[in-house]
Amino acid sequence: MAVCLAKHGYEVTGIDPNTALIQKLSRGEAPFYEPNLGEYVKSATETGKLRATPNYESNSKADLTYIAVGTPSREDGSIDLGYVKEAAGMIGRSLRNASQHQLVVVKSTVLPGTARSLVKPTIEKESGKIGGKDFSVCSNPEFLREGRAIHDTELPDRIIIGSDQPSATERLETIYRAFHGGNLPTVIKTSFENAELIKYANNAFLATKVSFINSIAGIAERVPNADVKSIAQGIGLDDRIGPKFLNAGLGWGGSCFPKDLAALLHFSQTAGSDPELIRAVIDTNRRQAEKATEFAKQALGSFEGKRIAILGLSFKPETDDLRDAVSIPIINSLLKNGADVRAWDPRAMTEARRIFGDHIKYSADALDCLNQTDCCILVTEWPEFKNIRPETFAGKMRQPIVIDGRRVYDPVEFRKAGIRLQAIGLGPEP
Ligand code: UDX
Numbered sequence: 001m002a003v004c005l006a007k008h009g010y011e012v013t014g015i016d017p018n019t020a021l022i023q024k025l026s027r028g029e030a031p032f033y034e035p036n037l038g039e040y041v042k043s044a045t046e047t048g049k050l051r052a053t054p055n056y057e058s059n060s061k062a063d064l065t066y067i068a069v070g071t072p073s074r075e076d077g078s079i080d081l082g083y084v085k086e087a088a089g090m091i092g093r094s095l096r097n098a099s100q101h102q103l104v105v106v107k108s109t110v111l112p113g114t115a116r117s118l119v120k121p122t123i124e125k126e127s128g129k130i131g132g133k134d135f136s137v138c139s140n141p142e143f144l145r146e147g148r149a150i151h152d153t154e155l156p157d158r159i160i161i162g163s164d165q166p167s168a169t170e171r172l173e174t175i176y177r178a179f180h181g182g183n184l185p186t187v188i189k190t191s192f193e194n195a196e197l198i199k200y201a202n203n204a205f206l207a208t209k210v211s212f213i214n215s216i217a218g219i220a221e222r223v224p225n226a227d228v229k230s231i232a233q234g235i236g237l238d239d240r241i242g243p244k245f246l247n248a249g250l251g252w253g254g255s256c257f258p259k260d261l262a263a264l265l266h267f268s269q270t271a272g273s274d275p276e277l278i279r280a281v282i283d284t285n286r287r288q289a290e291k292a293t294e295f296a297k298q299a300l301g302s303f304e305g306k307r308i309a310i311l312g313l314s315f316k317p318e319t320d321d322l323r324d325a326v327s328i329p330i331i332n333s334l335l336k337n338g339a340d341v342r343a344w345d346p347r348a349m350t351e352a353r354r355i356f357g358d359h360i361k362y363s364a365d366a367l368d369c370l371n372q373t374d375c376c377i378l379v380t381e382w383p384e385f386k387n388i389r390p391e392t393f394a395g396k397m398r399q400p401i402v403i404d405g406r407r408v409y410d411p412v413e414f415r416k417a418g419i420r421l422q423a424i425g426l427g428p429e430p
Contacts, residue, residue, distance in 0.1 A: 001066060001107065001142070003037065004153045006044035008179055014052040015059060015090075025052035033320040033347050036150050059094035064175065067091070067119065068107040077262030078270075081118060084108055088119045092126025095135060102135045103171055107142055109200070109260060111267050112193040115139040116164060136168035139192045141199035146254065147318030154180075159187045162195025203260045204278055209245040210252050211284040217248035217425030228425025229407055248425040250326045250379060250405040251288035253315035258285075258324040288424075289326040292377050292405050293333045295422040299401045300375055303339035307398065309373040311366055312380025312406075313345035313352050320347040322355060326405075327379045335359055344369035346382050370396040381406035390417035 006012045016022060021031050028045040030037040044050035059065055069083035084106070091104055104123060106115050115138075120131040129135055139162035144152035159176055163169045169189045177184055188198075213232055220226040228248040236243030252258070261282050268275045300306050315325035322328065327343075334341050342361040343352060349362055363369035366385060370376055370393060378385055386408050394400045394417060402414065404423035414421040415429070 001068065001153055002050060003040035003044045004150060005179070006047070006049035007040060010049065012044070012050045013058050013062070014050065015054070015056050016052070017054050019054055022052045022054055025050070034149050035147060035318060040150060056090040056094050059091055060098045061100075062102060063100060064103045064105060064172075065091055066105050066107045071108050071110055071259075071263075073259045073262050077266040079111055079259075079263040079267070081110060081114060084110055084114065085118060085122055088122035089126045092123040092129075095123065095127040095129060098127075103138065103168060104135060105138045105140045105172060107140055109141060109256070109263075110139075110196055111200075111263065112196040114196060115162065115192040132165050132168075136163070136165050136171070137192075138163045138168050138172050139195040140172060141195060143199070143202060146321055147316065155183055156185055158185045160190065160195045160198050161187060162190050162192040164192060200260055200264045203257055204264055204281070206245050207252055207257045207261055207285070208277065208281045210247075210249075211281040211288075213246045213248045214251060214288045214424070215284055220425045220427050223427045224430040226425075226427035227411075231425075248407060249288075249381075250292055250330070250424065251285040253324040253326050255315075255321060255323040289329050290333070291424060292326075292330045292379065292403055293337075295403045296334075296375050296377060296401070299403075299420060299422060300399075303334055303337040305338065305340065306375065307340045307342065307373040308334055309363075309369045309376040309397075310341060310343040310360075311345075311369060311376060311378045311385050312382050313343055314348040314380050317380055317382045318347075320345075320351055322348055322351045325380075328355065330377065330379060331356060331360060342369055342373065345380065346384060367392065367396060372396075372398045374399045375401040375403065377403040378405050378408060381408050390414045390419050394418055 002012045002014050014025060024031050025041065026045065028042040030041045067084060067087045069087050071084060072080050074080050095102060104119065106119055120137045123135060124131050131137060141160055143156065161169045161172050173187050176187065213228065216231055217228040220228045220231060232246040232248065235241050236246050261278060265275060265278050265282065296308065297303070310327060310331060313325060313327040314321055315323065331341055331343070342363050344363040344366050345352060353362065366388060376393065376397065390413060393402055400418060401420045402409070404421060407423055407425065409421065411421055411423060411426055
């Protein structure tokens, strides 16, 4: 959001207590991998449109402030709103002597009621000002995907603005009208609480779609000649279903789905409603990652002393993010059972070293990873893995056992080439 606003000519100041992050941004470097982000950060800092500082007082002059801090999960799945409260307090203190009317926009994913009952009163308390009169608050969740963050910021499917004050909603809409120009999508103007819940419902629905197709995959795996890919194609052509988010695999991970579904479940249980479906979606996903080791065990018998190659570690392609990646429970389970694990990921090796330390071996590339292994598990569908030929697997590996966790390979071709292929959602060979 910051670099895209800067690109459109706005003066943007990023405020964060993390000084390493501030220094990186000030040098014009992106703090993590995201397609095109590097160029955007570089040009935004070069033109002077983007500044980064740990000093919150510089917020006092802003016309608009986004709260975009993390909302992590606690052990019990509930959401920790500590950073949101801190940010609101900081905004309030910065506004004590401000003369302009600031619009405060909550972008962080927060539970229904947060903007009204936490953000607004905290700013009022710390600033001594009155919400609605001296400053306003809007809830404006984002729906961007990692790996497509810039695209989704520039071309969102819709814009959701929640507020208790129509003039605040209008002000934010005017800003987005200028920002998106002819590409302005539908703007939904609603209450704070609806805006906050739309974000959770959106992620819960997408995760449900994936867990649904993974459940169908489990059925297909028991039916000779069945293949979930064909089933997904067949149902996806129904207009009412649609083809997206029907890729069966080892399950969903990342910084949003696991945390947001856990928070939604916890929130609704606290509010007195037990959403059985959400619980099933989460449970289905947990079991899905276990399929990787179940398939490998069926093929290998035991893991003791077996060399296992893991292709892909990030929670999905085009990111170096390992947060709640399914690779983590899979590798931990293999290690616990005595396997010798080696891994390769085009972007996530640095982060992987931080997580797995010297418990696994880190390969130089995908082919090096396969060398003399007894089994290969494809965990993340990076495009470069799609091009590995079955003969390459057969030539490099000690035993040609491949677990296709993301349905990348053609089972007929692989099996013809002598590979023992097990794949999510693929029925047994008749
Ligand atoms: C998600 C939402 O898509 C986005 O709108 C929200 O703002 C943040 O959360 P992101 O976490 O970047 O975005 O990843 P996404 O592309 O949605 O994928 C989430 C997980 O689902 C990944 O682990 C992915 O591998 C998995 N997935 C997705 C599948 O297993 N099958 C699919 O068909 C789609």
